[in-house]
Amino acid sequence: MSDRVVEVHDLRKNYGDVEAVRGISFHVDHGEVFAMLGPNGAGKTTTTEILEGYRIRSAGEVSVLGHDPAKRERSLKERVGIVLQSTGIDPFLTVTETIEMYAGYYPSRRPTDEVIEVVGLAEKRDTRVNKLSGGQQRRLDVAIALAGDPELLFLDEPTTGFDPNARRNAWEVVKNLISIGKTVFLTTHFMDEAQYLADRVVVIAGGLIVAEGPPASIAGREQMRTRIRFRLPNGAPDPDPRVRRLPDGTSELQVEANETTKTVHDLTGWAVDHGFELEAFEITLPTLEDVYLQLTGAEVGT
Amino acid sequence: MNDVALTARQVRYTNRAFWRNPQAAFFTFAFPLMFLVIFTALLGKGTVILNGLPFNQSTYYVAGMSAFAIITACYTNLAISVTFQRDAGILKRTRGTPLPGYDYLAARVTHAILMAVILVAICSAFGAAFYDATIPRGVPLLETIVVVLVGAGSFAALGLALTSVIPNADAAPAVVNATILPLLFISGVFIPIGTDAPRWVDVLGRVFPVRHLVEAYLGAYYGKPFFDFSWTDVGVIALWGIGGLLFAARRFSWEPRR
Numbered sequence: 001m002s003d004r005v006v007e008v009h010d011l012r013k014n015y016g017d018v019e020a021v022r023g024i025s026f027h028v029d030h031g032e033v034f035a036m037l038g039p040n041g042a043g044k045t046t047t048t049e050i051l052e053g054y055r056i057r058s059a060g061e062v063s064v065l066g067h068d069p070a071k072r073e074r075s076l077k078e079r080v081g082i083v084l085q086s087t088g089i090d091p092f093l094t095v096t097e098t099i100e101m102y103a104g105y106y107p108s109r110r111p112t113d114e115v116i117e118v119v120g121l122a123e124k125r126d127t128r129v130n131k132l133s134g135g136q137q138r139r140l141d142v143a144i145a146l147a148g149d150p151e152l153l154f155l156d157e158p159t160t161g162f163d164p165n166a167r168r169n170a171w172e173v174v175k176n177l178i179s180i181g182k183t184v185f186l187t188t189h190f191m192d193e194a195q196y197l198a199d200r201v202v203v204i205a206g207g208l209i210v211a212e213g214p215p216a217s218i219a220g221r222e223q224m225r226t227r228i229r230f231r232l233p234n235g236a237p238d239p240d241p242r243v244r245r246l247p248d249g250t251s252e253l254q255v256e257a258n259e260t261t262k263t264v265h266d267l268t269g270w271a272v273d274h275g276f277e278l279e280a281f282e283i284t285l286p287t288l289e290d291v292y293l294q295l296t297g298a299e300v301g302t
Numbered sequence: 303m304n305d306v307a308l309t310a311r312q313v314r315y316t317n318r319a320f321w322r323n324p325q326a327a328f329f330t331f332a333f334p335l336m337f338l339v340i341f342t343a344l345l346g347k348g349t350v351i352l353n354g355l356p357f358n359q360s361t362y363y364v365a366g367m368s369a370f371a372i373i374t375a376c377y378t379n380l381a382i383s384v385t386f387q388r389d390a391g392i393l394k395r396t397r398g399t400p401l402p403g404y405d406y407l408a409a410r411v412t413h414a415i416l417m418a419v420i421l422v423a424i425c426s427a428f429g430a431a432f433y434d435a436t437i438p439r440g441v442p443l444l445e446t447i448v449v450v451l452v453g454a455g456s457f458a459a460l461g462l463a464l465t466s467v468i469p470n471a472d473a474a475p476a477v478v479n480a481t482i483l484p485l486l487f488i489s490g491v492f493i494p495i496g497t498d499a500p501r502w503v504d505v506l507g508r509v510f511p512v513r514h515l516v517e518a519y520l521g522a523y524y525g526k527p528f529f530d531f532s533w534t535d536v537g538v539i540a541l542w543g544i545g546g547l548l549f550a551a552r553r554f555s556w557e558p559r560r
Contacts (some may be wrong), residue, residue, distance in 0.1 A: 009467045022322070052398060053398070054397070054557070056393070056399070074400045074402070077398065077399060077400040080398075080399045082395070082398040083533070084395060084398070085393065086391055086392060087390075087391030087392070087394060087395045088390025088391045088395070089392065089395075090319050090392060091317075091319075091388075092319040092320075092322035092323050093315065093318065093319055093322075097315070097318070101312075101315045102399060104303070104308075104311055105308070105399045105400050105401040106400060107400075128322070144395070148399070150401070225365075271514075
């Protein structure tokens with residue numbers, strides 16, 4: 001038995017003349033959180049729905065838990081949980097009834113109480129779906145997907161439309177899934193979400209994978225230049241020709257450094273010599289967002 | 303679980319949700335009974351000439367409203383609520399689970415037929431109590447049961463078929479009513495088609511299944527000398543139902559249309 005839960009090789013999908021997915025390959029290993037990151041229209045949902053069996057690929061090879069999802073076999077559906085990007089739930093059943101109804105379709109199930117606990121809906125267990133908030137309904141989506149105790153979970157943009165607080169809560173739910181040993185295939189267009197949740201990320205843009213790797217080092221992120229920012233009192237001269245004033249008119253200055261230690265030494269030495277204080281002094285690595293914008297910028301702009 | 307057990311289980315959930323939905327419960331249940339009371343109050347004192355004999359209109363409406371109840375529960379309500387479920391993504395979600403699609407639809411259809419049976423029973427009790435419509439026994443009762451079941455099943459199949467041409471949930475009530483209301487009027491549901499009715503109404507009505515449902519029901523429920531029960535009517539209804547089923551099998555959509 002291979003440890004590969006999902007394997008995709010040279011996957012393509014056309015809608016008429018439009019190529020939504022243009023030959024992508026990746027794999028998802030057992031027990032990992034795999035994130036597909038990309039802007040709207042990049043091909044994330046198309047790829048996900050091919051893996052889920054909702055769409056038929058135009059070309060390439062796809063294997064999910066050893067099955068071809070295009071065959072829509074019941075034996076595969078019994079092992080997979082799906083949270084679609086937007087789906088409804090019968091508005092007139094309660095949280096508990098809904099989870100039990102869906103759990104009944106599967107040969108193995110998780111106890112309903114436990115599922116409700118994992119997604120944090122314990123206080124709403126007897127509430128009807130139409131009385132839940134949007135965020136609570138989304139958590140119920142996850143609960144439904146978990147009800148049949150799947151080995152693999154698909155989460156298609158699980159936090160789109162959430163306020164920051166609800167997103168944090170949703171992330172905790174996903175962290176809980178990891179702790180109970182699920183393999184998670186996640187799509188998102190939020191960099192911080194991929195960074196926080198994923199073990200591995202592929203960045204997709206215009207139907208192609210443009211980068212792949214762990215969030216910390218994707219696209220050579222750890223080797224990119226650090227960014228040093230600070231403020232100087234009014235009237236102070238620029239310390240170094242490499243330092244730029246930020247264009248937004250604040251008194252903030254920035255320098256991008258290859259040799260961080262030396263540059264910091266130079267700057268602080270200069271400030272001490274001249275008797276200035278470097279206010280709001282900050283050294284940062286490029287964020288995943290910087291990498292992402294750099295990778296997808298061209299496609300986003302067109 | 304086997305298909306029958308899965309379907310039966312799904313019928314219970316469908317039923318629970320149905321009764322908690324005030325619109326569905328009201329329109330499906332109150333409408334036929336309300337119409338029965340209104341029509342008999344307004345027109346029920348007259349008689350209509352059928353087979354050359356005068357027949358009480360109020361008694362007639364008991365059968366008319368039973369047919370209307372079957373159509374409301376199985377065609378109108380089923381088509382609208384399944385379209386709503388499709389557009390809300392509920393069908394798509396179900397499609398991603400191991401529950402076979404035909405089990406899910408079988409549960410919806412079974413529930414619609416059960417509602418139709420209950421409604422017909424209420425109409426019959428009402429009719430017996432207030433409008434001189436005696437509930438038949440023996441063979442005519444069996445014939446009535448067959449008409450109700452074949453009618454309910456066929457109109458449910460047509461309701462499912464119709465969902466595949468309804469573009470979205472907002473359009474569902476309009477499309478459903480546009481297809482069924484004219485037929486209800488020319489098929490003797492609201493207005494008995496007497497011997498003096500225009501010929502085109504008579505001919506057009508016989509093409510579609512509603513008139514056959516009304517006539518089969520009248521024939522089974524009241525029988526001679528006013529009406530003749532004919533298996534041909536039942537056969538025409540069943541043919542429409544089979545056609546609907548085949549169309550639905552080919553064109554039914556599980557995903558929202560946007």
